[in-house]
Amino acid sequence: MNQLYPLKFSPLFKDKVWGGQKIRTKMELDFSPLPNCGEAWVISGVPGNQTRISNGFLKDNELNELIEVYMDELVGEEVFAKFGNQFPILIKFIDSNDYLSIQVHPDDALAVKRKLSNGKSEMWYILDAEPGAQLISGFNRPMDADTYLRYLKENRLPEIMHFEKVEAGDLFFMPAGRIHALGPGILLAEIQQSSDTTYRLYDWDRKDTKGNPRKLHTEEALEAIDFTYHPSVRSSYRKVKNKSVTLISCPHFTANILQFDQPIEMDYSYFESFILYTCISGEAIITEGKERYPIHKGETMLLPAICQKMLLIPDSECTILSTYIS
Numbered sequence: 132m133n134q135l136y137p138l139k140f141s142p143l144f145k146d147k148v149w150g151g152q153k154i155r156t157k158m159e160l161d162f163s164p165l166p167n168c169g170e171a172w173v174i175s176g177v178p179g180n181q182t183r184i185s186n187g188f189l190k191d192n193e194l195n196e197l198i199e200v201y202m203d204e205l206v207g208e209e210v211f212a213k214f215g216n217q218f219p220i221l222i223k224f225i226d227s228n229d230y231l232s233i234q235v236h237p238d239d240a241l242a243v244k245r246k247l248s249n250g251k252s253e254m255w256y257i258l259d260a261e262p263g264a265q266l267i268s269g270f271n272r273p274m275d276a277d278t279y280l281r282y283l284k285e286n287r288l289p290e291i292m293h294f295e296k297v298e299a300g301d302l303f304f305m306p307a308g309r310i311h312a313l314g315p316g317i318l319l320a321e322i323q324q325s326s327d328t329t330y331r332l333y334d335w336d337r338k339d340t341k342g343n344p345r346k347l348h349t350e351e352a353l354e355a356i357d358f359t360y361h362p363s364v365r366s367s368y369r370k371v372k373n374k375s376v377t378l379i380s381c382p383h384f385t386a387n388i389l390q391f392d393q394p395i396e397m398d399y400s401y402f403e404s405f406i407l408y409t410c411i412s413g414e415a416i417i418t419e420g421k422e423r424y425p426i427h428k429g430e431t432m433l434l435p436a437i438c439q440k441m442l443l444i445p446d447s448e449c450t451i452l453s454t455y456i457s
Contacts, residue, residue, distance in 0.1 A: 135201055135435040135438070136187055136419070136424070136435070136438075137417055137434050137435075138184050138187070139430055139431070139433075140173060140174050140182040140184060140430075141183050142171040142173045142182065143175060143182060144160075144162035144165055144170070144172075145171070146165045147167075148229070148339060149227055149229035149230065149231055150167040150169030150170070150226055150227075150228055151227070151228030152167060153228075154168045154224050155168070157318055158171070158318075158428060159427075160429045167228065168226060169225065169228075170223050170225050170226075171224040171429075172222075172223050173224065173409065173430070174194065174218075174222045174433065175194070175218075175222075176194045176198075176219075176325055177221060177325055178195075180327065181193040181195055182194055194433075195216050195217065198211070198218060201435070204435060204436060205405065205433075205436060205437075206218070206405045207404040207456070209403040209404070210404050210405065210436075210456050217248065217325065219249075219384075219456060220323070220384055220407060220454055220456075221323050221324070221325045222407065222409055223320070223321045223323075224318070224319070224320055224429070225313065225319050225320075226317075226318050227313035228316075230312060230335050231313045233288055233292065233310060233312045233331075233332045233333040234311065234332060234352075235311070235329075235352050235355050236250065236252070236307050236308070236326070236329060236355065237251065237328055237330070238250040238252070238307035239307070241307075242326070248325065248326055249326040250326065251324050252304075253304075253305045253324070254323070254386055255302070255304075255319045256300075256301075256320045256386075256411070256452060257298065257303075257317065257319050258319055258320055258411055259318040260316060261316030263296065264317050266295055266297055266312065266313050266314055267294055267295075268293055268309060268311050268361075268364035269292075269309050269311070269359075269360070269361050270292065271291060272291065273360045274358045276353065276356075276358060278291070279291070279356070279358065283332065283349065286333075288333040292312075293364060295364055295365065301365060302378055302379070303364060304366050306381075307324075308355055309357055310332065310356060320409060322379075322454050330348035330352035330355055331348050332347060332348070332352055333347070366379060368388070370390060372390050372391065373392065375388070375389045376388050384454055384456060385455055386453070386454045387454075388450065388451070389451045389452075389453060390448070391443065391445050391448070391451075392448040393445070394443065394444045395442070396440070396443075397440070397442075397443060399434070399438070399440070400439040400440065402439075402455060403436070403456075404455040404456040404457070405433055405435060405436050405455060406433075406434040406438075406455050407431060407432070407433055407452075407454040408426060408431065409451065409452040410427055410429065410431075410449065410451050411450050412428055412448070412449065412450040413427070413445060413446060413448050414445075415443050415446060416443075417441055417442075417443055417444075418442040418443075419438055419440070419441055426451075
């Protein structure tokens, strides 16, 4: 069997009614022939939406096919024991040119109950935001199911939502169960559990491309919603140049940020997981031994679990989000 190596992927592009052009103009990813793009899935093992390898002798193989062959050498012994042939992380770039539906995702327990693959907790790192851009995260007051249902029935759900203004560099953790939505003018990187289950609660009286209202999931969502009131929804971190800094660490994933302008040595010999590098600005060369692997803005690279020591060499300055299972 040939040796594994750092793997790059061809994104999957999603045409959404609320999508725009920033995935092309800001992240340098060509989504033609789509007229606009709401989401670029840069690494995915979701059945029916698997990304394919774009470099090396494994080119054109789907991600989960590789896990079947390489197993723990690719994802790590503990990760393989827990998730089997299903890759556990989904990473997207999202461009909201209009409001997304107000929605919620199930947690793992509800997913098991409903025979779904996983729950869906996610992290949002804001890459670009137009002046005044805002998102929705949770409720703006203490809440209960009866009050929520009354506002929903009266088509007044936005009145009890918490709106938060955002800027580039802001960070939000959206655990499963928290109602949320993106507003217009936001480009972000989303790191999440591998799931495509979304319960839509409110869609701004919007019609689809055929002139019909999009389906709502009022009943399915009710058991999924966490009614806990959170007065503060923004996550804090301190960016330190040339040092990897943890953004979010939860049972489902750990995400770090590395902004660097000089070579950085990374030692993953103590990890029991793959590493994902998502480049959000600049470009760099990833070296493993004598091999060199370029990565530039918009690309995601999977470092197999057997890849232990890497040297990252930036071209001027580069920023990478790194993700793994801890």
